[in-house]
Amino acid sequence: MKPIDFRSDTVTKPTAGMRRAIAEAEVGDDVYGEDPTVLRLEARVAERLGLEAAVFVPSGTQANQVAIGAHCRAGDEVLTEAGSHILHYEGGAVPALWGVQPQPLPGERGLLTPEDVAAAVREDNMHNPRTRLLSLENTHNRGGGSVWPVERFRAVVDVARKAGLAVHLDGARLFNAEVAAGVPASTWARLTDTTSVCFSKGLGAPVGSALAGRADLIKEARRLRKRLGGGMRQAGILAAAALYALDHHVERLAEDHANARRLAAALAEVPGVKVDTARVETNMVFAEFDRPALEMVTLLGGHGVLTNPAGGPRSVRLVTHLDLSAADIDESVARIRRALA
Numbered sequence: 586m587k588p589i590d591f592r593s594d595t596v597t598k599p600t601a602g603m604r605r606a607i608a609e610a611e612v613g614d615d616v617y618g619e620d621p622t623v624l625r626l627e628a629r630v631a632e633r634l635g636l637e638a639a640v641f642v643p644s645g646t647q648a649n650q651v652a653i654g655a656h657c658r659a660g661d662e663v664l665t666e667a668g669s670h671i672l673h674y675e676g677g678a679v680p681a682l683w684g685v686q687p688q689p690l691p692g693e694r695g696l697l698t699p700e701d702v703a704a705a706v707r708e709d710n711m712h713n714p715r716t717r718l719l720s721l722e723n724t725h726n727r728g729g730g731s732v733w734p735v736e737r738f739r740a741v742v743d744v745a746r747k748a749g750l751a752v753h754l755d756g757a758r759l760f761n762a763e764v765a766a767g768v769p770a771s772t773w774a775r776l777t778d779t780t781s782v783c784f785s786k787g788l789g790a791p792v793g794s795a796l797a798g799r800a801d802l803i804k805e806a807r808r809l810r811k812r813l814g815g816g817m818r819q820a821g822i823l824a825a826a827a828l829y830a831l832d833h834h835v836e837r838l839a840e841d842h843a844n845a846r847r848l849a850a851a852l853a854e855v856p857g858v859k860v861d862t863a864r865v866e867t868n869m870v871f872a873e874f875d876r877p878a879l880e881m882v883t884l885l886g887g888h889g890v891l892t893n894p895a896g897g898p899r900s901v902r903l904v905t906h907l908d909l910s911a912a913d914i915d916e917s918v919a920r921i922r923r924a925l926a
């Protein structure tokens with residue numbers, strides 16, 4: 586039985602069209618700034634996000650980390666929502682790489698309030714770490730793929746600016762937010778100092794992310810990328826896939842969102858499964874079971890449905906993506922019914 590893979594939208598494989606773009610890519614040595622396809626992608630991302638410059642990086646983790654390294658010095662503090670990716674899934678990189686203290690803030694589905702941000706900013710006193718950066722995430726992974734309402738995002742950024750903080754946006758799934766909210770990704774990005782985007786998730790590229798932002802910050806981020814061994818050579822073969830994804834795979838994210846709603850509605854009818862269908866905003870479904878999450882992941886895996894724990898004790902995450910069809914959704918629900926029978 587061919588497994589149906591909901592573990593993440595990172596599992597997608599390049600389409601035939603994307604493979605042709607990869608094969609035909611014009612390349613050069615990107616460390617020397619001579620790869621024309623990488624240069625084209627970086628210019629395209631900066632323009633698409635309404636920011637001055639961009640740098641192509643191997644992963645979303647590296648995009649976040651070189652941003653934090655560019656913004657902060659050792660002893661600084663970065664404010665971030667308590668379920669953020671930079672806290673839970675980047676190998677402790679924030680303190681390990683930069684000597685920066687992450688300060689988790691309480692959020693609701695990953696979203697913060699201006700009041701909570703204002704209350705977390707430290708006074709300038711030598712006993713205190715220096716609060717330097719606010720790091721946001723849109724869509725928010727542990728928040729269930731939630732989308733930041735633009736006005737709330739603006740209000741939170743305004744408070745950070747008034748407190749003299751820099752603002753980074755982890756936009757790994759920013760194009761999902763764009764399609765779900767019906768506003769351009771630049772609506773959020775242009776309010777920030779740096780914004781990352783991933784091509785290797787819902788957009789279906791095999792590798793790669795980009796960090797966009799103020800030119801001075803991107804220059805520093807490029808240096809830090811090199812320090813981390815992220816300087817790439819003929820990376821145009823990867824950048825070509827990312828450009829193809831920007832041209833052909835953004836609008837279709839609406840299909841992934843529709844498939845997530847289809848999955849949530851069907852799962853809500855399965856005895857023993859609880860799903861808050863109203864909270865499915867993009868390509869993620871969080872299903873609650875009456876057994877521990879890891880036990881459920883194993884059980885469902887044995888029935889050909891691959892998932893991941895979502896963070897809560899009984900919560901399992903199912904992510905829809907380019908390589909899953911509506912028929913796969915229906916078949917997966919039938920398999921889950923059998924697994925729970």
Ligand SMILES: Cc1ncc(COP(=O)(O)O)c(CN[C@H](C(=O)O)[C@H](C)O)c1O
Nearest residue numbers: 593595644645646647670674726755757
């Ligand atoms: C919001 C956000 N920011 C950054 C990243 C890191 O991207 P990569 O380093 O995996 O390219 C991810 C990947 N998320 C992955 C997933 O969701 O399956 C895992 C958890 O790392 C992410 O969800």
